[in-house]
Amino acid sequence: MLARQRQAAILERVRSTGGVRVTELASEFGVSDMTIRRDLETLHDRGLLAKVHGGATVAGPSSTDEPGFDAKSVRQLPEKAAIAARAAQLVRPGAAIALSAGTTTAELARRLVDVPGLTVVTNSLPVAEILHAAGRPDHTVVLTGGVRTPSDALVGPLAVGAVRSLHLDLLFLGVHGITERAGFTTPNLMEAETDRALVAAADGLVVLADHTKWGTVGISSIVELGAADVLVTNDRLDPEARGVLQEHVGELLIVPGTRAGRTTTAPTTEGTVR
Secondary structure (H helix, E strand, O other), X not given: OOHHHXXXXXXXXXXXXXXXXXXXXXXXXOOOHHHHHHHHHHHHHOOOEEEEOOEEEEOOOOOOOOOOHHHHHXXXXXXXXXXXXXXXXXXXXXXXXXXXXXXXXXXXXXXXXOOOOOEEEEOEHHHHXXXXXXXXXXXXXEXXXXXXXXXXXXXXXXXXXXXXXXXXXXXXXXXXXXXXXOEEEEOOHHHHHHHHHHHHHEEEEEEEXXXXXXXXXXXXXXXXXXXXXXXXXXXXXXXXXXXXXXXXXXXXXXXXXXXXXXXXXXXXXXXXXX
């Protein structure tokens, strides 16, 4: 068997079983352990599997993986729309608010164009463009400046400096991942610092996150779960995650109507207040 054929067979085995051991593959293919290790190294370098001690497993996203805005914008569309619609109900006319970067906060921006008298601070290029394109003379949009990330966030010292002197009513924060231990996380170190500055500038924190964010961990924690006054999510969140979040966040708003890809036009609230 040629090396390429053997590697293809190894990859198929990993994908079907979730993991393989070097000794078992060496015995099956009648080659040395060293040959199998070289095969695994080749597949690992190509990003097709993850090497572990004594074998290999399915490749998974790392804590530093940062999908681009366009890639994320096509994921969980009904959930994001429902979450954004519910979050928009928390915004009062004339408020001074901040929207962090993210595809769910961009959805929220689209629903804020009809709210009068807003001042919106954001480090998100898409959010700023959505609000600017609406052309409302009673809206003030402040874009922080900074270094652009793959997710179209502006981060770094310029962004942090622009935010530190501000006093805002609410921050609507999009996140990459949520776990009980790590809290709300992001795969970008500078974005985490900028998000923390936004949190410090706001009197209240509203986190927007669909059910897929639970169990995902980015490399840097933004804030712990208890820092969130409100978390808006959708009803596909599993019961265990609901229990954890109910214990930690101030208020958990669960938007119904997104099961099996369906969404309602007027989401209601299943809230639990701690």
